[in-house]
Amino acid sequence: MKHVILITGTPSVGKTTTAKALTEKLNAEYINLTDYAKNNNLILSDDKERCTSIVNEEAMQQKLAQTINTTNNQNIIIDGHYASAVTPTQHKVQVFVLRRHPKELKTFMEQKGYTGNKLYENLQAEIIDVCLGEAVQFHAGRICELDVTGKTPQKIVEDILDILQKRKTCIVGTVDWMGTLEKEGTLDQYLKLT
Template sequence: MKTFVTLLVTGTPGTGKTWLAKKLSLLLDYAYFNVGLFVKKAHLYSSYDRKRHTYVVDEAKLARRLIRVREALKSASRAPKTAKKGIIFDSHMSHYLPSKCSDLCIVTSCSLKTLQQRLRRKGYGQAKVRENLDAEIFDTCLAEAQENGHKILKFDTTAAKNSDVKAFAGRIRELVRT
């Protein structure tokens, strides 16, 4: 029986990481951690790429800080009042965490048509939409997570419903045996 579980949710922007991660955190009673917000608040970026409208993140520094966050929550989980069974890191950078610190890495995906609609709705410009569609076509996050040695589970959010997330949570529970 594992005492504290670490889940990573990664995937191309717009593929539904936050949608899925928040639902899983409630179903599994794990803490939810938004890595993107943390990067901004803790100034873990080295610069802002104006052309690509994105922060340039120091991957090694981010991984070290996420390990510390995980350790802090793991210690807090020993106190009954704040007990959480695990943590879910939500970000297209969450797979930068070393595989030895993670139980499962979930990679979200969706159809390209859906992705395009979602990114436009988020207000992304044409170049940014194209960049992310390319990332999805080339499975960039999945390939990086595999390269990093993570144990991977895929989840397609295109037409996913709450019942699908519930079934998926059951699969995760079995895999991490909590």
């Protein structure tokens, strides 16, 4: 049976860096959903305000099912912030939701050129657990949440392999940025609208 591993999380959290390193370790098939949408004509329209694309999720799910079924590789790694919503559930799916302290995430996002509304929208999405919520909606019971704050890509991959190879159990629901930021006295900084 094919094993589908999702690497999801807020934009800039480190999905692609992690997923590519894991792909090498497992000799897996790698699918980056941003590229996949472009290459397979799954983009419905561009959201100019948010500099992002709107994809046909239903068509993407069908196409992904095809790709997963036809590849000879037993391990498929899917990288994308909406991966949970479009991954077919008939295979053995394991979801890793990468989480990063908003302060560090903000730095990563700024390095990628995010500013203004788009920056704060994404930071707020991290704070209110949007990607985790999507993962729970579609793949409950198959989710691991990883706080990757301050961790090297190598360490993150090690943690993922420990879980996949059952040396560690996976946990979900321990990240609480709202509480963390409140304690640090910085929550207000993130909730502002620009």
